[in-house]
Amino acid sequence: AQKVTQAQTEISVVEKEDVTLDCVYETRDTTYYLFWYKQPPSGELVFLIRRNSFDEQNEISGRYSWNFQKSTSSFNFTITASQVVDSAVYFCALSEPPIYNQGGKLIFGQGTELSVKP
Amino acid sequence: NAGVTQTPKFRILKIGQSMTLQCTQDMNHNYMYWYRQDPGMGLKLIYYSVGAGITDKGEVPNGYNVSRSTTEDFPLRLELAAPSQTSVYFCASNAGELFFGEGSRLTVL
Numbered sequence: 702a703q704k705v706t707q708a709q710t711e712i713s714v715v716e717k718e719d720v721t722l723d724c725v726y727e728t729r730d731t732t733y734y735l736f737w738y739k740q741p742p743s744g745e746l747v748f749l750i751r752r753n754s755f756d757e758q759n760e761i762s763g764r765y766s767w768n769f770q771k772s773t774s775s776f777n778f779t780i781t782a783s784q785v786v787d788s789a790v791y792f793c794a795l796s797e798p799p800i801y802n803q804g805g806k807l808i809f810g811q812g813t814e815l816s817v818k819p
Numbered sequence: 820n821a822g823v824t825q826t827p828k829f830r831i832l833k834i835g836q837s838m839t840l841q842c843t844q845d846m847n848h849n850y851m852y853w854y855r856q857d858p859g860m861g862l863k864l865i866y867y868s869v870g871a872g873i874t875d876k877g878e879v880p881n882g883y884n885v886s887r888s889t890t891e892d893f894p895l896r897l898e899l900a901a902p903s904q905t906s907v908y909f910c911a912s913n914a915g916e917l918f919f920g921e922g923s924r925l926t927v928l
Contacts, residue, residue, distance in 0.1 A: 710859065736917070746909065746919040792861060794917075806852065806877070807917055811861040 703728045705795050707810035714783055715818050722778045722813045724793030730754075734796040735769065735776045736807065741789040749791075752776065783817045790814045821845050825910050825920035832900040832927045840895040840923050842910030850913035851893040852877075853885065855906040856922075862909065868893055900927045 704727040714720045726735065737749040750760060752769050760767045764781045780787055790812045797805035823844045832838055844851065849870040854862040864877030868887040882904055884896040897904060905927045910920040 707861075734915075738917075744907070744922055746917075746922075748916050748918075751916055805850070805913075806864060806867055807862075807913075808864075809854075809862040811859065 703730075703795055703797065703808045705793050705808055705810035707791075707793055707813050709813045710811070711814045711816070713816045713818065716785060717782050718817075719779060719781050720783050720815065720817075722780075722791050722793075722815065724776045724778065724810060726774050726776065726793070726795045728774075728795060728797075730797060736792075736794040736796065737767065737776075737778050738792045738794065738809075739789045740792065740812070746792075749778075780815075783815075785817050785819055788815060788817045823910055823912055823918050823920040825908075825923050827923060828921065829924050830926070832897075832925065834900060834902065834927060836900050837896070837898050838900065838925075839897075840908055840910070840925070842893045842895065842920060843891050844893075844910075844912040844918070845891065846912060846914065846918065847890060848912035848914050848918075849890065851887070852911045852913065852917070853883070853893070853895045854909045854911065855879065856909060857906050865895065865908075897925075902927050 706725045733754045735752045739747040757769050766779045768777045792812045793810040794807040796807050826841045852867045853865040856862050863879045865883050866885040868874045871890050874885050908923045911917045
């Protein structure tokens with residue numbers, strides 16, 4: 702069965718600190734997608750990144766970076782020089798193999814609530 | 820481009836009442852989903868659909884029903900509301916990335 706574990710329930714940092722959110726997943730599929738979503742206090746779910754299982758290159762987008770390691774089944778998310786606006790709940794998710802390029806069901810982790818204090 | 824639209828955004832129900840949460844997407848996506856989000860529990864899949872006329876149960880389907888008569892619409896029905904169904908409900912559609920609606924906050928008293 703597929704499973705996503707975000708062991709950190711809550712993290713609190715002071716502005717400008719770097720912070721890493723951990724995500725560990727389980728799947729028997731060889732083809733799958735991994736995602737990160739952000740849920741700010743307003744409640745909507747904001748897509749951050751999608752990574753397919755064949756692409757282990759790390760990705761950087763501004764202050765955000767992602768480290769995908771198949772050997773440890775991890776897809777960790779780092780925010781560099783955190784800001785108050787980064788305060789949100791962050792979800793890691795795993796998708797079953799896509800069909801006809803339309804994607805499959807997403808299984809979500811429990812989420813990590815990040816609080817960035819000024 | 821409206822994306823995924825859910826209505827209503829807020830609703831209070833009494834135990835035993837019925838209601839339908841509406842979901843419409845205008846992106847012609849075949850895959851659609853209903854998730855519920857409880858505090859500290861992440862999102863749990865209730866039902867999903869891979870296309871018009873096809874629906875299937877997710878992880879927590881009890882107490883809910885769905886239908887998918889068109890590609891655009893995927894309503895979620897609560898037949899006999901219970902306090903355990905107090906939650907925030909998200910509809911989504913998928914084309915490689917999940918597009919979420921804004922959520923519907925349902926309280927059952």
